Amino acid sequence: MPVILDGKNLRDELLEELKNKLSSYSVMPKLVVILAGDNPASQIYVNNKKKTAEKLGIVSDVINYPATVSENELLEKINELNNDRAVNAILVQLPLPEHIDKTKIINAISPIKDVDGFTPENFGKLLTGEKPYVYPCTPKGILLLLDKYGIGLDGKHVVIVGRSNIVGKPLAVMMVNRNATVTLCHSHTKNLSEITKTADILVSAVGEKLIEDNMVKFNGVVVDVGIFKDETGKTRGDVDFANVSKKTSFISPVPGGVGPMTIASLMLNTVELFDLQNQKKS
Ligand code: GUN
Numbered sequence: 001m002p003v004i005l006d007g008k009n010l011r012d013e014l015l016e017e018l019k020n021k022l023s024s025y026s027v028m029p030k031l032v033v034i035l036a037g038d039n040p041a042s043q044i045y046v047n048n049k050k051k052t053a054e055k056l057g058i059v060s061d062v063i064n065y066p067a068t069v070s071e072n073e074l075l076e077k078i079n080e081l082n083n084d085r086a087v088n089a090i091l092v093q094l095p096l097p098e099h100i101d102k103t104k105i106i107n108a109i110s111p112i113k114d115v116d117g118f119t120p121e122n123f124g125k126l127l128t129g130e131k132p133y134v135y136p137c138t139p140k141g142i143l144l145l146l147d148k149y150g151i152g153l154d155g156k157h158v159v160i161v162g163r164s165n166i167v168g169k170p171l172a173v174m175m176v177n178r179n180a181t182v183t184l185c186h187s188h189t190k191n192l193s194e195i196t197k198t199a200d201i202l203v204s205a206v207g208e209k210l211i212e213d214n215m216v217k218f219n220g221v222v223v224d225v226g227i228f229k230d231e232t233g234k235t236r237g238d239v240d241f242a243n244v245s246k247k248t249s250f251i252s253p254v255p256g257g258v259g260p261m262t263i264a265s266l267m268l269n270t271v272e273l274f275d276l277q278n279q280k281k282s
Contacts, residue, residue: 002249003149005145005149007257010144010261011260011264021271029088030086030087031059031088031090032060032090033046034077034093036069036096042095046062050062058267069097071105075104079108082108082109082113090115091115091116107120112133114134115134115270117170118166126177135170135174136170139174140265142171143175145261146223151201151250153179153201155181158175158200158202159199159201160172160182161196161204163185196215200220202217202221207228207238208238209230209240210238211224221248222239225237227259235254
């Protein structure tokens with residue numbers, strides 16, 4: 001049986017360390033989350049983020065907007081938060097309602113408060129190999145998890161399925177920067193399973209049932225970023241865990257794998273931005 005990449009356990013360890021670090025702070029970092037519309041998954045994520053922040057003493061505000069909110073209203077709020085010295089980190093929860101140009105919204109966030117690392121300045125730095133203010137939360141969490149279990153990247157063939165700006169693209173760059181050979185697959189990829197079968201490390205970030213046992217390499221590592229409810233209402237990931245886990249050396253479960261690591265990374269990023277804004281050495 002494979003080793004389970006336990007994101008909950010590592011999250012707890014990282015948050016405990018962070019809580020200790022924060023105990024010496026006289027002013028607490030502040031994270032503001034903007035949530036537009038009533039996407040049920042987003043509401044759950046945002047609640048989790050708020051609860052976790054509260055446990056650490058990080059101040060967190062969630063600003064809710066109806067799905068009908070205008071682009072200008074959001075831009076004005078972001079401008080106000082950019083100029084508010086008490087706010088250290090800004091997160092605009094995605095997806096945004098269809099009529100909103102998400103690029104315009106993300107680009108309005110001050111790069112030093114961009115806790116997702118999604119702005120062109122941070123993404124550009126990532127691409128050129130310069131250090132961004134912070135790294136995107138889910139890719140950062142995946143790398144922390146692989147590091148924790150001693151899974152190296154140098155010279156490995158990593159196959160990532162899913163090319164989103166949130167996970168696939170930044171993760172591909174971060175892994176290349178760590179000397180992995182990366183293949184980035186997506187919905188137009190031909191012969192997907194021929195490619196995934198060659199992966200030393202396979203990362204699936206699609207959000208639908210996709211990875212079966214005949215698509216993975218024997219003794220490979222499988223990281224499942226997908227999370228959704230199946231026909232019976234059970235929470236699951238992209239990977240057929242029961243069968244795939246029989247073949248792999250390491251596998252991340254859903255729930256309890258990458259999800260908790262994303263939240264831990266968000267907390268780490270919030271504190272990193274606070275420190276940068278206050279020139280603290282960590
Ligand atoms: N929606 C799903 N994942 C994320 C994330 O990491 N950041 C933001 N802002 N929205 C998301």
